[in-house]
Amino acid sequence: MLLKLLFGLGLALAAAAALLLLLLIVGGILAGLLAPFLGAVPVSYNFRSLRVRWASTLVAILGIAGTVGVFVAMLSLAHGFHATLVASGSPGNALVMRAGSTSEMMGGITLDSIRIVQDKPGVAHTPAGAPLVTQEVVGVIPIPLIRTGTDTNVQVRGVSANVLQIRKFVQLAQGRMFTPGLDEVVVGKNALQTYRGLALGDTLHFGGVRWKVVGIFNAGGSAFDSEIWCDARILSQVLQRPPDIFQSATVHLTSPAAFQRFKDAITSDPRLNLEVEREVDYYANQSSTMTRLITVLGGLVALIMAVGAVFGALNTMMAAISERGREIATLRALGFSSWNVVLSFLFESLLIAFIAGLLGCLAVLPLNGWTTSTMNMQSFSNVAFAFQITFGLLSLGVAFALVMGVLGGLLPAVRAARRPVALALREL
Amino acid sequence: MISVNGNQANSLIQVRGLDKTYRRGNEDIHVLQGLNLDVDQGDFVAFMGPSGSGKTTLLNLLGGLDLPTRGSVTVAGDEITHMSRRRLTQWRARHVGFIFQMYNLIPVLTALQNVELPLLLTRLSRAERRRHVETALAIVGLSDRMQHFPRQLSGGQEQRVAIARAIVADPTFLLCDEPTGDLDRKSADEVMDLLQRLVNEHRKTVLMVTHDPLVARIAKLTLHLEKGVLVEAGARQDAAAGAVS
Numbered sequence: 107m108l109l110k111l112l113f114g115l116g117l118a119l120a121a122a123a124a125l126l127l128l129l130l131i132v133g134g135i136l137a138g139l140l141a142p143f144l145g146a147v148p149v150s151y152n153f154r155s156l157r158v159r160w161a162s163t164l165v166a167i168l169g170i171a172g173t174v175g176v177f178v179a180m181l182s183l184a185h186g187f188h189a190t191l192v193a194s195g196s197p198g199n200a201l202v203m204r205a206g207s208t209s210e211m212m213g214g215i216t217l218d219s220i221r222i223v224q225d226k227p228g229v230a231h232t233p234a235g236a237p238l239v240t241q242e243v244v245g246v247i248p249i250p251l252i253r254t255g256t257d258t259n260v261q262v263r264g265v266s267a268n269v270l271q272i273r274k275f276v277q278l279a280q281g282r283m284f285t286p287g288l289d290e291v292v293v294g295k296n297a298l299q300t301y302r303g304l305a306l307g308d309t310l311h312f313g314g315v316r317w318k319v320v321g322i323f324n325a326g327g328s329a330f331d332s333e334i335w336c337d338a339r340i341l342s343q344v345l346q347r348p349p350d351i352f353q354s355a356t357v358h359l360t361s362p363a364a365f366q367r368f369k370d371a372i373t374s375d376p377r378l379n380l381e382v383e384r385e386v387d388y389y390a391n392q393s394s395t396m397t398r399l400i401t402v403l404g405g406l407v408a409l410i411m412a413v414g415a416v417f418g419a420l421n422t423m424m425a426a427i428s429e430r431g432r433e434i435a436t437l438r439a440l441g442f443s444s445w446n447v448v449l450s451f452l453f454e455s456l457l458i459a460f461i462a463g464l465l466g467c468l469a470v471l472p473l474n475g476w477t478t479s480t481m482n483m484q485s486f487s488n489v490a491f492a493f494q495i496t497f498g499l500l501s502l503g504v505a506f507a508l509v510m511g512v513l514g515g516l517l518p519a520v521r522a523a524r525r526p527v528a529l530a531l532r533e534l
Numbered sequence: 535m536i537s538v539n540g541n542q543a544n545s546l547i548q549v550r551g552l553d554k555t556y557r558r559g560n561e562d563i564h565v566l567q568g569l570n571l572d573v574d575q576g577d578f579v580a581f582m583g584p585s586g587s588g589k590t591t592l593l594n595l596l597g598g599l600d601l602p603t604r605g606s607v608t609v610a611g612d613e614i615t616h617m618s619r620r621r622l623t624q625w626r627a628r629h630v631g632f633i634f635q636m637y638n639l640i641p642v643l644t645a646l647q648n649v650e651l652p653l654l655l656t657r658l659s660r661a662e663r664r665r666h667v668e669t670a671l672a673i674v675g676l677s678d679r680m681q682h683f684p685r686q687l688s689g690g691q692e693q694r695v696a697i698a699r700a701i702v703a704d705p706t707f708l709l710c711d712e713p714t715g716d717l718d719r720k721s722a723d724e725v726m727d728l729l730q731r732l733v734n735e736h737r738k739t740v741l742m743v744t745h746d747p748l749v750a751r752i753a754k755l756t757l758h759l760e761k762g763v764l765v766e767a768g769a770r771q772d773a774a775a776g777a778v779s
Contacts, residue, residue, distance in 0.1 A: 146654045146655055147654075148643070148647065148654065150642075150643065150647065151640060151642060151643060154642035154643070155642050157642075158641070158642055432636070432638055433638075433640050433641075435638075436632075436634070436638040436640070437640075437651070438623070439597070439599060439626065439632050439638075440626075440627065440632065440651055440652050440655075440699075441623055441624065441626045441627020441628070441652060441655050442623075442627075442651075442655065443620065443623050443624075444619075444623075526600070527599045527600075528591075528594040528599040528600035531594075531599070531634070532590070
């Protein structure tokens with residue numbers, strides 16, 4: 107009981123301390139940014155002081171800029187991965203899998219079930235009346251990376267011939283679509299750039315079959331761009347799967363709004379033991395593990411660097427205050443209040459942080475669009491994706507810099523302001 | 535009239551029973567002990583005494599930079615020893631002009647900006663501030679150095695800028711802590727001439743700490759501080775000097 111009480115008390119204290127720190131940071135940033143309007147010390151004093159102490163200012167700027175760079179790069183990496191997978195889904199498509207499957211790799215859906223599914227309300231049809239459903243089989247095959255020559259898992263997806271009518275954002279960039287029933291593949295553009303032997307006309311060996319590359323497709327930077335597509339029935343045979351069982355079916359709906367009607371029709375049918383998800387939600391969930399991993403790991407690295415950068419800023423501001431003890435004491439003697447001094451030094455610290463934040467953002471900007479790849483934990487295959495630096499991430503980077511600026515500048519500023527004037531003047 | 539007996543009723547600055555004690559380890563150091571002083575408007579007082587006699591401490595107490603252990607300081611009817619820190623800061627801005635030995639100009643600001651500093655705490659418009667600064671710099675003879683930074687000025691010029699800064703807001707009195715201590719004789723004479731002019735022509739009240747008897751002679755009265763007590767008062771032979779008790 108006592109232990110519980112102590113734990114509760116500790117938790118409450120920690121929450122109060124966190125809230126206080128948050129208020130201090132937000133208040134500090136606001137006060138510092140508004141210093142030119144709230145304080146009496148002219149800002150030219152701060153600008154020129156920074157210029158005079160350019161060496162220590164530069165060190166602080168570089169420290170914070172580096173941290174912001176890593177922070178933004180990590181976030182853009184996570185964002186890029188998330189965006190790549192999310193782009194793989196279309197809001198007008200529904201993914202149907204066996205109930206309880208967490209990914210396509212674990213799915214299983216019979217041809218009979220697919221036939222029932224394609225007759226459900228909400229399923230779009232071609233003008234000729236054919237349902238827009240692609241039944242799919244997925245597997246992974248080892249292919250060497252162009253860059254290192256080492257094998258990596260590549261996702262190969264067996265699809266229906268009408269897949270381009272269902273995933274409308276996928277366009278053939280070169281060659282043609284595979285012919286159903288033949289050992290032909292089409293390759294995503296990222297796969298072409300990342301793995302060996304996937305150029306148009308090349309022959310690929312897997313599952314004891316020689317597959318001819320007959321087309322290159324552009325899937326708009328989505329995860330499909332890292333895949334190889336072929337006829338689902340042939341892939342199923344090659345992978346020695348039961349002939350009438352697929353892993354998922356993707357249904358093109360008459361409209362995104364038709365999803366609920368379609369889902370209700372599937373889940374209420376006692377013949378079916380299937381789960382229905384919007385395709386876009388499925389891929390968003392697929393990205394969550396890796397996105398979280400990158401964000402947490404990146405956040406940790408940025409946090410550790412931030413501690414160093416805050417100490418750097420702290421050191422710079424401490425040195426600045428120590429060097430300017432006479433000036434501060436003089437200002438206080440002339441009638442400038444402690445508040446004026448705090449505002450002035452906070453402004454200066456935020457100025458350093460702001461410049462550093464911009465610099466850090468600028469430094470990582472060339473990474474935008476740069477493609478890298480990683481293992482998708484859900485499909486165990488390699489996914490190529492690009493760093494995506496957005497305005498939101500850049501703003502977050504600058505805000506992160508300002509937080510470091512406040513943490514590094516507040517303490518020295520308060521210390522400078524609280525120092526007794528007579529004592530400060532005497533020690534000069 | 536300047537008095538160290540504490541018997542004046544309507545003087546500009548009234549100091550009564552002023553004590554200042556510092557504690558160093560287990561020892562109490564009595565810097566000022568029961569000090570009385572009356573200074574009227576337009577007076578020019580020099581405080582002399584050996585190092586550690588409490589001259590600067592007295593100046594700090596008069597300027598509201600420090601608080602006494604006991605006693606009171608009243609300036610133009612305001613008892614400053616019981617003011618809050620915030621009010622004291624505001625009072626200082628309004629009533630005191632400081633002149634330091636090392637000038638204490640802000641090196642990254644121009645002469646104009648340095649002189650303007652006290653006016654930033656007032657409600658004056660930019661144009662009015664500019665006018666005041668120009669007037670103050672004209673009084674100290676540095677109208678042509680407004681855009682110069684302190685490093686571009688000689689020591690004497692720097693101190694004159696500091697004097698302009700001290701007078702620009704038209705304070706009740708000026709406190710000078712060794713104003714010529716870092717200057718050569720020629721510059722020191724120029725600065726002292728300027729201070730004397732401020733007293734004689736502008737009826738400024740000046741209280742000055744100095745080690746230099748030649749400088750002290752320019753004041754109307756020199757008071758000697760020894761071991762925290764005003765022990766001697768010497769009237770200047772100058773006819774302009776006021777009565778001394």
